[in-house]
Amino acid sequence: MTSVPAADAAQKEAVLPRIGSAIDVALERERTLGAHASHHFNAAGAALPTAAVVSAVVDHLRLEEQMGGYEAAAQVKDDIEAVYGSAARLLGSDADEIALFDSASTGLRVLLDALRPAAGSRIIASRSTYVSHALHLMTVRDEHDVELVLAPTDAHRRVDLDALDALLADGRPTILTIAHVPTSSGLVEPVAEIGHLARRYGAVYLLDATQSVGHLGIDVAEIGCHVLVTTGRKFLRAPRGTALAYVERRTAAALAPTAPDVRGSQWLAEGEWDVATSARRFETWESSVAGRLGLGVALEEASRRGIAETAGWLTSTGGLLRESLREIPGVVIADPADSRSAIVTFLVEGLPSAHAAALLAERQVRVVSVPATHGQWDLGDRAIASVVRASPHVYNDESDLAALIDGVAHIAREGARR
Incomplete structure (x- = not known):
C-alpha cells in the first residue's frame, strides 16, 4: 500500500474545522481500501468502491x-x-x-x-x-x-x-x-x-x-x-x-x-x-x-448510509473546500458563487490545469483536469481552456482535505514564480 505523507497539522487546524458527524468517515475509510492509498478527490470521475x-x-x-x-x-x-x-x-x-x-x-x-x-x-x-x-x-x-x-x-x-x-x-x-x-x-x-x-x-x-x-x-x-x-x-x-x-x-x-x-x-x-x-x-x-x-x-x-445525510456531508465538505481554496493566493474558484455541491473547480494562475493535476498527483492527491472539449457550451462559452476538479466523498477525512489544501498552496507558489 502506498504511504501518504502527513499533512501540516497547524494548517489543518487553521483552515479545516472538523466536518460534521452525520457520516461515520472512519467506518467508510475502513470499508474502502483505496482511501489509505492516496488522497482521492475524484468521486465525480470514478469514486472509490467499498470492499463489499x-x-x-x-x-x-x-x-x-x-x-x-x-x-x-x-x-x-x-x-x-x-x-x-x-x-x-x-x-x-x-x-x-x-x-x-x-x-x-x-x-x-x-x-x-x-x-x-x-x-x-x-x-x-x-x-x-x-x-x-x-x-x-x-x-x-x-x-x-x-x-x-x-x-x-x-x-x-x-x-x-x-x-x-x-x-x-x-x-x-x-x-x-x-x-x-x-x-x-x-x-x-x-x-x-x-x-x-x-x-x-x-x-x-x-x-x-x-x-x-x-x-x-x-x-x-x-x-x-x-x-x-x-x-x-x-x-x-x-x-x-x-x-x-x-x-x-x-x-x-x-x-x-x-x-x-x-x-x-x-x-x-x-x-x-x-x-x-x-x-x-x-x-x-x-x-x-x-x-x-x-x-x-x-x-x-x-x-x-442515508442520502440526506450523504448529501449534507458532501455539500458541506464541498463548501469547506471552496472556502479554503479561495484563501490561497493565485487560486481562482471557477464555480458559481453559491454552489451547493461536492464538485469544486478551480484554476491555478500560471499553471495549465493538466499540469496542476499532475503536480498534485506527485503528492498523492488525486484530482483531474477537465478541458473545454468536455463542455464547450459551458467552459468554452466562458473562454476557460480547462479547470482542476476536486470531488470528495464520504471516505475523505481531515487529513485528505489538509493534503489537498496544502498541495494546492504549494503548486500555486510554483505558478507564481513562473
Missing part, C-alpha cells in the same frame, strides 16, 4: 470461471432482479420503471433516440450538457432537421426559469434535456422548477443525473422528469461499466427502442415482434453480470 462492492464483482467472476457465464447468471438471477428494486427505492420510483445500461452515455443515447425527435420539433438543452450527450444532440439536429436551442441562463449560469417559461409557452413539441450537475463545475440546476415548467407545457423532460445520484437527494416524482439517467461509477461508488435509467411508466409505454434487442423484445413470427411493457424494453441482452451485482451492493450501501 469489489467482492461482489470478483466473487461472481470466480463463479463464471467455475460454471460458465450463462450458468453463473442463472444462479444469481434473484440478486440481479433485486438491483431494480434497489435503484427504484433510491430514486422514488417503481422497479418496472428502471432499465440497466453499461454507461450513462448509452442510456441517454438509447432513450433520446426512442423519443424519435421529428423534423420541425425542438430540443432545448442546458449549457451544462456533457460532451457525449451534446455531440449526439448536434448529430440529431443535423440529420433530422430538429432545432437545437441552448437554454438561456441567469447570472449564475443556471437555466433561467423565466426565460425557459417564455420559450416553452409557444407550445412547440419539445424535448427538454438538462444536466443536473455538470462535469465542469459545481453548479446545480433547479431541476424541480424545470420539471414544473415541462409538465405545464407538455415538454418531455430528460434529466442527466450522472453527477447527482448518490450525491444529492433525488426524487423523480418531486423533480417531475420523464426520464432520468445516471452512472454507477461516480457518487454511487459502483463498478465502471454500470448505469441505470428511470423511465416514467407512461413514457416507457409510449416509446419503443430504435434497435430492439432480445433482452426487451420477443420475436413472435416472421415479421412480428413485441416489446416488454417495462423499461427493460430499452436494455440489451449482453451485460456484465458481475458489474451489476456490484451496482446492487453500492445502491444498498448508499441507501443504508
Whole structure:
C-alpha cells in the first residue's frame, strides 16, 4: 500500500474545522481500501468502491470461471432482479420503471433516440450538457432537421426559469434535456422548477443525473422528469461499466427502442415482434453480470448510509473546500458563487490545469483536469481552456482535505514564480 505523507497539522487546524458527524468517515475509510492509498478527490470521475462492492464483482467472476457465464447468471438471477428494486427505492420510483445500461452515455443515447425527435420539433438543452450527450444532440439536429436551442441562463449560469417559461409557452413539441450537475463545475440546476415548467407545457423532460445520484437527494416524482439517467461509477461508488435509467411508466409505454434487442423484445413470427411493457424494453441482452451485482451492493450501501445525510456531508465538505481554496493566493474558484455541491473547480494562475493535476498527483492527491472539449457550451462559452476538479466523498477525512489544501498552496507558489 502506498504511504501518504502527513499533512501540516497547524494548517489543518487553521483552515479545516472538523466536518460534521452525520457520516461515520472512519467506518467508510475502513470499508474502502483505496482511501489509505492516496488522497482521492475524484468521486465525480470514478469514486472509490467499498470492499463489499469489489467482492461482489470478483466473487461472481470466480463463479463464471467455475460454471460458465450463462450458468453463473442463472444462479444469481434473484440478486440481479433485486438491483431494480434497489435503484427504484433510491430514486422514488417503481422497479418496472428502471432499465440497466453499461454507461450513462448509452442510456441517454438509447432513450433520446426512442423519443424519435421529428423534423420541425425542438430540443432545448442546458449549457451544462456533457460532451457525449451534446455531440449526439448536434448529430440529431443535423440529420433530422430538429432545432437545437441552448437554454438561456441567469447570472449564475443556471437555466433561467423565466426565460425557459417564455420559450416553452409557444407550445412547440419539445424535448427538454438538462444536466443536473455538470462535469465542469459545481453548479446545480433547479431541476424541480424545470420539471414544473415541462409538465405545464407538455415538454418531455430528460434529466442527466450522472453527477447527482448518490450525491444529492433525488426524487423523480418531486423533480417531475420523464426520464432520468445516471452512472454507477461516480457518487454511487459502483463498478465502471454500470448505469441505470428511470423511465416514467407512461413514457416507457409510449416509446419503443430504435434497435430492439432480445433482452426487451420477443420475436413472435416472421415479421412480428413485441416489446416488454417495462423499461427493460430499452436494455440489451449482453451485460456484465458481475458489474451489476456490484451496482446492487453500492445502491444498498448508499441507501443504508442515508442520502440526506450523504448529501449534507458532501455539500458541506464541498463548501469547506471552496472556502479554503479561495484563501490561497493565485487560486481562482471557477464555480458559481453559491454552489451547493461536492464538485469544486478551480484554476491555478500560471499553471495549465493538466499540469496542476499532475503536480498534485506527485503528492498523492488525486484530482483531474477537465478541458473545454468536455463542455464547450459551458467552459468554452466562458473562454476557460480547462479547470482542476476536486470531488470528495464520504471516505475523505481531515487529513485528505489538509493534503489537498496544502498541495494546492504549494503548486500555486510554483505558478507564481513562473
